[in-house]
């Protein structure tokens with residue numbers, strides 16, 4: 058809980074004269090104050106500078122209803138007649154259950170795109186201030202702070218952030234999943250009623266809806282209107298879309314609070330997580346653009362603009378699991394360096410007593426038996442190769458079989474308080490992966506973990522932490538009360554403190570794969586591990602949908618061994634490489650024995666990633682609305698439109714004999730481009746089911762952006778679970794001519810005439 062200082066004197070009532078209209082990057086939020094309540098009239102497309110006389114636009118009053126037009130407040134409230142989900146639920150021992158918040162001040166910031174709206178209800182004894190901003194790129198952020206002005210405790214049950222959705226929306230899309238199958242989309246029609254996604258995992262969750270969207274019928278990757286939200290929070294949460302009886306729809310989210318989890322003492326307050334929201338009239342790609350712009354605008358954002366390109370990673374987990382032997386790990390370092398790897402990550406198994414996943418969590422000391430000389434021999438070898446060293450940790454957990462749990466049974470979180478010494482009889486939650494959760498709300502436990510991690514980061518040259526979290530927080534309690542909220546904030550504090558103490562260290566958020574992917578954790582970490590599944594076919598979907606919100610430079614994507622450890626599917630190297638290319642690229646494979654074409658193919662893929670990472674990690678993500686469900690086409694186009702890299706992926710066999718012309722959208726219509734196959738190179742897959750390929754594939758072809766988007770290129774018949782990469786570069790000249798700039802022997806397609814002109 059965040060105590061919020063508030064001045065003793067209530068601010069004077071200042072109902073603003075006109076509406077508040079925040080506009081930026083094609084998005085508007087319009088708030089009207091005429092009733093004394095901040096009424097949200099519009100969130101969506103930019104309305105332009107001129108707003109009509111709002112008093113003329115009041116809604117009619119229907120039969121058998123409230124006698125006034127019902128407003129949708131910044132906090133929807135029953136006191137204004139809102140009969141949908143209330144924005145604020147709370148009470149004082151059963152009293153003051155219904156607030157009537159009215160605006161007391163509106164502060165518009167100098168940029169004209171952010172404001173703080175303060176409302177108060179002196180009778181209920183609460184003040185609420187709402188911070189709203191529209192960022193460059195159109196991403197809206199909104200959060201509330203509730204302050205208890207009363208003289209007794211206020212029990213908060215829910216404080217939600219909501220926004221209106223346009224009437225044109227008829228469909229809902231969100232994501233769900235499970236371990237090794239995160240971030241899969243599901244769609245349902247938008248009907249009267251409420252669609253709620255609740256996450257009670259104590260962490261974000263494998264099934265979390267990273268994005269909840271409502272949109273026009275059939276909205277796709279690049280068409281349709283979409284309103285989308287994400288809650289930047291790593292604990293329990295709900296997101297919802299609701300259509301009430303009068304036909305209005307809202308979309309929003311809130312932290313999901315446990316019974317009596319938040320009790321505000323007089324003079325204290327509660328702050329909601331940020332709600333992130335975007336509107337697009339160009340489908341989900343427009344939503345991604347808003348999120349990417351926000352991420353990439355952060356001063357600490359890693360990647361292309363930071364001057365430190367995202368390094369090629371080797372993570373040793375699937376190569377050795379718990380079998381840590383210095384000799385093997387050194388061989389892996391040699392092999393990795395020879396391939397062009399830039400960051401070497403030692404995964405689980407290096408600390409005291411950790412030979413399997415039954416023991417050791419919490420004992421964050423290098424295991425003296427396994428590592429008699431500490432980690433130094435390995436780190437020296439890794440850094441001598443010019444690679445950065447990374448280390449796996451799971452700081453929020455404890456094994457019951459650990460020195461930590463034996464010494465501090467009261468540090469293990471559970472539904473009832475546990476005694477400090479000896480054996481505690483209090484019941485523990487069911488184990489998950491044989492482990493329990495450390496109660497980081499306990500200052501002693503928090504300090505112990507901080508000190509151990511700080512000591513490791515101080516003693517060793519560690520540039521990267523893979524910060525894992527491998528269980529749901531079931532029955533999470535501190536001192537006998539629910540504590541997911543406090544634990545989540547304690548984890549944030551721990552990350553913040555370590556980052557402050559070791560500013561050069563990057564941190565990855567891993568949570569049994571992708572169970573903690575959210576903008577709360579991403580404010581304090583540098584990438585997420587999207588899934589424990591390295592199967593390239595599964596990854597195509599997992600990455601595509603994770604990257605609707607999170608840009609690829611923050612999404613770990615590794616080439617695993619030929620046969621996936623989690624699905625037993627086998628894929629050739631080219632498909633695995635093409636898949637990993639559209640993320641933060643790495644390897645998770647025992648690369649010691651690779652030889653011949655496999656080794657040189659992998660080295661070539663790594664070199665290609667290095668060539669393209671500047672583009673991949675700064676450009677606009679484009680996902681085609683490919684009509685053939687057996688194909689996926691996505692790419693990254695530079696912001697100036699001069700360069701792009703597209704992947705065409707076959708995920709299944711097709712109904713059709715040949716793919717036909719596949720559109721490459723998102724380029725500049727009037728620009729001439731040269732399109733070439735860049736990967737895989739000859740002899741390194743993929744395999745095709747065709748007698749001969751389309752003629753253009755081998756020399757490349759020139760075509761206008763308009764032609765590529767509207768007509769497309771005939772594509773080869775890829776076998777299922779294969780893919781290819783196409784480089785697209787502006788070749789100079791506008792597309793209004795007849796193919797000027799085509800290389801000798803190249804086939805040139807002129808943009809405007811619609812005729813195919815072949816040279817050579």
Ligand code: DGJ
Pocket residue numbers: 374404405449525527567568569570586588589
């Ligand atoms: C789960 C992670 O997701 C894996 O990548 C690996 O780090 C294991 N934990 C180690 O226990």
